Amino acid sequence: MAITAQDVNKLRQMTGAGMMDCKKALAEANGDFEAAIDILRKKGQKVSAARSDRQTSEGAVFIKVNDAGTKATLLALGCETDFVAKNEEFQRLGNTVLEAAVKNDMDTAGEVLALHVDGRPVAEHLTDLIGKIGEKIEIVSYEKVEGEKIVPYVHSNGKLGVLVALKNTGGADVTEAGKDVAMQIAAMRPVAVDKDEVDAATVQREIEIGKEQARAEGKPEAMLEKIAMGKLNKFYKDSTLLNQEFVKDNSKTVAQMLDSIHKGLTVSSFKRIQIG
Structure with missing residues (x-):
């Protein structure tokens, strides 16, 4: 498949990787952008976590x-x-x-x-x-x-909206906590509420990428699985809402912050939509 300069530039804008790296990745992936992104990640190239929002x-x-x-x-x-x-x-x-x-x-x-x-x-x-x-x-x-209590948030530019559903409120006024969580979702782009909600395909993808990264670093084959699982746990910490560091106080996770507001308070679901 012929790879055009427009294709290369699109992948570069999506990932932040170099032009030649993008061209090679697209050629290897036969023009498949998602496959090319995985190739760049496995080779350790810079890839923007925000690509899905572009x-x-x-x-x-x-x-x-x-x-x-x-x-x-x-x-x-x-x-x-x-x-x-x-x-x-x-x-x-x-x-x-x-x-x-x-x-x-x-x-x-x-x-x-x-x-x-x-x-x-x-x-x-x-x-x-x-x-x-x-x-x-x-x-x-x-x-x-x-949900038990829905808190909405629209970013100041009007192009980013979040809905977060809280549960176990115990009748307490949790609006401010909900707004803090909604702003966390807006800024940090979690992929799921907790690690148990991350789909199996994403988990397997992260494991494979972790193995390829470790292999590229020269790590022994016998250690690849263990290293990949460590990287998967970091992915959960960075990319699932309740396990993320709370942006207003990074000594706590989002789960810990909510629990400190009201015992058992947590998030049941959320939606994050961005235009542009």
């Missing part, structure tokens, strides 16, 4: 929480420029679509697009605004979270 679109995040604070919905509406994202009609459309989706208890973005608002599908309302503004507009993400 998008070319602008847009805005809209969130609605029910009065009981037990259910919340997040809608991310994408466009091409920040100018349009701040446009009054764009903002009004986002809020209108979210209100209708919540009222009708929609579960997926596809259902939202088919939902009728003022007698017409949401998809047609998007098309109308596209024709008027001249930019591509689409639903980038649609997520719902339910």
Whole structure:
């Protein structure tokens, strides 16, 4: 497969690795970007942990929480420029679509697009605004979270939204703690609540990468499994929410911080959506 300069530059932007390293990795991976990223990681090249969040679109995040604070919905509406994202009609459309989706208890973005608002599908309302503004507009993400206590967070730029569900609140006011956790999620990008929730494919991938890194460092074959498991434990510490160091006080993990607020307080689930 022919590797273009555009492909190489895209991988470089995704990973931060050098141009030649990116070109070689893409050639070895036959143009598969995810496989090329793994190749770069195994060779010890710099790879940005934020690659999964990279998008070319602008847009805005809209969130609605029910009065009981037990259910919340997040809608991310994408466009091409920040100018349009701040446009009054764009903002009004986002809020209108979210209100209708919540009222009708929609579960997926596809259902939202088919939902009728003022007698017409949401998809047609998007098309109308596209024709008027001249930019591509689409639903980038649609997520719902339910739990004992939901705390929402929208970053100041309006393009990053988090919903975190807390449990074992014991009737205490845990809003501030929830906001701290939501901001932690926004900044640190955990992949799961705890290590038990990391999918098997990701675990195996991290183990294989750990082995390849150890092998590249000249470590004995007999030690590779042990070294890889050590690296996996570090991955859990860095990438699962409850095991991360709490950003406001790194002497505690997030789990310890929550437990100090109210015994047994923890996180049952979360969603993090970023545009751009």
